[in-house]
Amino acid sequence: MDQVKVGLVGLGTIGAGVAQILLERGRAFGPKVGVELLLARVAELDRAKIRKAKVPAKLVAKNADEIIDDPDIQIVIELIGGIHPAREIILSALKKGKHVVTANKALLAAHGDTIFKTARKAGRCISFEASVGGGIPVIGALRDGLAANGIQTIFGIVNGTTNYILTQMTQADKTYADALGEAQEKGYAEADPTADVSGADSTHKLAILARIGFGMRIDYHKIYREGIDKIHLEDLQDALKLGYVLKLLAIGKRQGSQLELRVHPTLLPMDHPLAMVNGVYNAIGISGDWVGSTMFYGRGAGREPTTSAVVADVIDVALGRAPITFSKRGCFSSKPKMARLMDITKIKTRYFLRINVIDRPGVLAKISGVLGRNEISIASVVQPEWRHGKLVPLVMMTHTAMSGHVRRAMRQIDCLDVVKGKSRLIRVEG
Amino acid sequence: MDQVKVGLVGLGTIGAGVAQILLERGRAFGPKVGVELLLARVAELDRAKIRKAKVPAKLVAKNADEIIDDPDIQIVIELIGGIHPAREIILSALKKGKHVVTANKALLAAHGDTIFKTARKAGRCISFEASVGGGIPVIGALRDGLAANGIQTIFGIVNGTTNYILTQMTQADKTYADALGEAQEKGYAEADPTADVSGADSTHKLAILARIGFGMRIDYHKIYREGIDKIHLEDLQDALKLGYVLKLLAIGKRQGSQLELRVHPTLLPMDHPLAMVNGVYNAIGISGDWVGSTMFYGRGAGREPTTSAVVADVIDVALGRAPITFSKRGCFSSKPKMARLMDITKIKTRYFLRINVIDRPGVLAKISGVLGRNEISIASVVQPEWRHGKLVPLVMMTHTAMSGHVRRAMRQIDCLDVVKGKSRLIRVEG
Missing domain, CATH: 3.30.70.260 (ACT domain)
Structure with missing residues (x-):
């Protein structure tokens, strides 16, 4: 049985989950998935997080460089999030010949091109299933399962925090402020919820899905965006009386040579498949010219589902499939032209x-x-x-x-x- | 750009779709998916089907053997369905060093072991995404996207014909006989609908999903099965008044060292995600110990969606990913033990x-x-x-x-x- 050594940078919520599953199940994966995963090194600056994650002391590296420089490590998992130093760690890992797995949607939306280029030059790959839709394997579905199709629309609830808030407003008649407060108490929203409620997080995810689905480069700053922070309970209640439910949707449509990309609060008829997606669940509808309408549903955020997606990527890389995908697929190459976005x-x-x-x-x-x-x-x-x-x-x-x-x-x-x-x-x- | 030559056996509804997309789009796939697909040879005994599919005469082979014996062809697509001669064609293609793509669920459920063994010995692979859930990439999701999980339950509407009939009974108060007649008129049900309405087709699909999800061999004859042909409209109407909708479900659950596998008409609360899956749509709910609940939804049968799945498999094989998957994954190896099924x-x-x-x-x-x-x-x-x-x-x-x-x-x-x-x-x- 092949063994692949993995280094992990970042022991936050997701990182601790990934460490746990690799420590508990990494070798046992062998007979099932065809490769044993060994968590070889972990880097985390916060000692409290290391203790909480119960990672054996001998695995703890001084810093990320120690992982990147370790010749035995073939895959580096980046789970610190944000732009810096995540960007530098990823680029440096690729240059040192590591494959990279990440859940970092903000980084991919902003610096995907540079990262893809560095990976190609190094002959390595970067996988990021966990960056969109939590545990839902939607990137794999869009890229591989629906590969035969010309993708027509991508239509999704891709942010669990805002969906939780809107569900509370709809079902419990809470105001936006009250629903947000509750989401924060339950750990579904950050102390500073801006990235979620402004729709920024959803635009990052839409940019990633659109690049893969439509095969074009996306300037995510140009995606039209409205958040949910201006939503009034009374509008939502009146719409409900008319048979409509409010969701924050990320919408991508091919319109001739242009793309229509937008993130905004959207009313959907109650019997629409996405209207029934409540709480922290996500769902992404994708339609293609041969497959017709499909939908992929699951928990869109949180430790367990996101860990599931990260580890699926690690397996895909370790088996040697992800490197093929990355090197062959047009969407990761230098070829895609910049999408022309339709004027809102x-x-x-x-x-x-x-x-x-x-x-x-x-x-x-x-x-x-x-x-x-x-x-x-x-x-x-x-x-x-x-x-x-x-x-x-x-x-x-x-x-x-x-x-x-x-x-x-x-x-x-x-x-x-x-x-x-x-x-x-x-x-x-x- | 790599080119891969493909042979196609069977030009029925799905075969004609696959021929069309390969002829129209096979080379154009290159920049997008990383490999050009060339439809090199087609075998079909029925001349009318050949004319209808508009396949150029020069591509038409005398018989399947001519395709299997062609040293240039790397992938054989089997779309004739049924057990014989599909079984013989597939085994012989594998032995001759071809990879095989098929949608043949009845064959895989009955002879999967022999076929997998032959493929392993030949160092080739067999892919069959189209065998379950039409265009929904559910096998890929279960096998790869959710690979990190211990799968707990599989819970699906996997037969479009019966779902169409039950939807008509529920929404239009049609009797079973009337709804079946309408499904036959519209081409959603065969003249002899037994395989669908008896639940046999659903047990084939459950056997395939269970092998992949639970990693055990399944004797599909032992799966408990009830069809929808004994369903009375009045039961369905009374259940609806109580807030329940009737669906033919394929259910798989891990119960300790045993598996609970069953196919039968099932009442679901109206707000259950599967309760809203209507007409010829399919949906498969899968829950895993890390990811929680997921659901995959789309058109479960028919020319276009099934073609989408077949061609996705051909791409996966042509890129060299499917051979890795097949050779590495435990569920395709000789290792899985025969599942002990729980007494109904x-x-x-x-x-x-x-x-x-x-x-x-x-x-x-x-x-x-x-x-x-x-x-x-x-x-x-x-x-x-x-x-x-x-x-x-x-x-x-x-x-x-x-x-x-x-x-x-x-x-x-x-x-x-x-x-x-x-x-x-x-x-x-x-």
Whole structure:
């Protein structure tokens, strides 16, 4: 039985899980997967984390360099996260002839090109199944299982923190602030939740999926992004009455030679497969020209599922499959051209609108007039309890309309004398 | 760019799809997947199918042997289905040094051991992603994506024909016979639907998934099996009122050193992820000790999705990954021991019961007495419209009970003088 020695950098939540499974099960993997995995060295600067992870003292390296310089180690697992020093560790490991496994989506989204190039030059590979969808093997499915297809759409809930918050708002009528507080208490959200609630984390993941699925380089800064931090409970409740559920979606669609890439709160009909994905679960819908619609569902974050994905990658590398994949697949090569992203104002969806109006004769005519002049037609209106002279919320669903037209219409509507405050809009899909 | 020559045996529905995609896209795959696929030879005895598939005449071989004997062909795709001559073609192709790709679940379930052994001896591989779940890359996910896990349960809708029939019964109140007729008209069911409606096809697929997931050899004849051909519309309607949906499930669970493997109509709560899988769609839930619950969803049969899976396998073989997988993984080796299957009478689930009773004083007491003596407790009763002296259906849900106990109780109940006809029972999961 072949043995492969593995070095691990970072003993945080995921790193401790990976250390545990490799120590407990690394040799026992042999008969099942065809290779024994030996955790040879571990680097972690925080002594408390080392104690907590119960890694034998003899495995603890002074620093990451000691792992990278160890000629016996064939695979380096990077699980410290963030850009620095993760980037330097990965590049240096590749240059020293190690294969690399990582879950670092922020780094891959920002520096994927440099990392892929360094790996190619070194004749080594980098695997990152754990960077998207936690334990869901979605990168493998998209890259290998659906390889025969021209990928048409990628449509996913790829952030467990925001899905937990939105589920709490929907099911328990909590405000955004309360739901966020609860998520933080339970460890589902960071003390600073910005990366999750702003949608930044979802754009990193969309950039990774889009590169693999559409075979183009992606400048993730250009992905249109709205977070969930501006979501009002009342909008969510009104949408629910209309049969719609709110999700933070990462959406990628091929539109001719362009790509439509966007991350934003999205209303989905209740019977949509993604509408039923609740709590910290993730699900990614992928459609291809031959396979049709597929969906991949599972726990999107957390120690156990992410560890599952990291170790699957280590096995794939140790067996020699991942190096083939990495060296052969176009998406990892220097070939992909930079994707041209469709202007968000040109994107067409349906819309949920909330406009606070003063109940006066002709108010609905005024608003529908503005919408009509902007080529937006109304699919349904939730009749408010009209109270003459009072402020009432007018909730509408539009038919498919162009984003730019809707924004212009809303600016015009917000200038009407019968409208108070800033109107709100949420895109609708499915 | 490497080129790999492929021979195709069988130009039925799937074969024609595979021929089409290889002819249209085989060379274009190069930059994307890293290898060009050349359809070199096609064998099909039915001239009409050859014309329909629009395969150039120069590619048509006299017979399968001409493909197997062609030294330039590296991969043989077997898509004729059935046991003979598919078995002989596959064995002979392997012995002649070809890798094999197939979608033939019946053959793999019955003769997997012989085929795997022949492949190992020849130093070649056999890939069969398309044998389960149509276009859903579930074998890859189970074998590779979840490789780090001890697999605990496999829980799937793996037959599109029966799921279409049950969906029609549930959503359009069609009888079994009418729904089957419609499925046949639409081409979703064969003229002889036995393999699908009897659950045999699902047991083949469960046997394949269980071998990979649990790493044991499976005698698929020993898998407990009930089809959907005895399902009454009224049971399905009554269950729906209680909030349950009927699905034909393939269930595999690890129970200590034994496996619990069974295929039968199963009621699921409406909010269960599999309850929402309708029509010809398939979905397979897999849970592992690290990843938790996952689910894989997509079109479970038909030309396009199955072609997607076959071609993904061809790419995997052509890149040299599948040969590594096949030679290294324990589940394909000679090592797996034959699984000990749990006796169906020992399996515990909840039950839906329908008993036709004559409304007389004390009838409920008599029936609940029999259930109680057999250690079965009642969770809920749907009160029939009692009409003194008339036959009324008594519908009940039990708490978890042992299958053997429930069967014995039902035999006793059916002997009661207040009970007419044979009572019916359906297992409940989730």
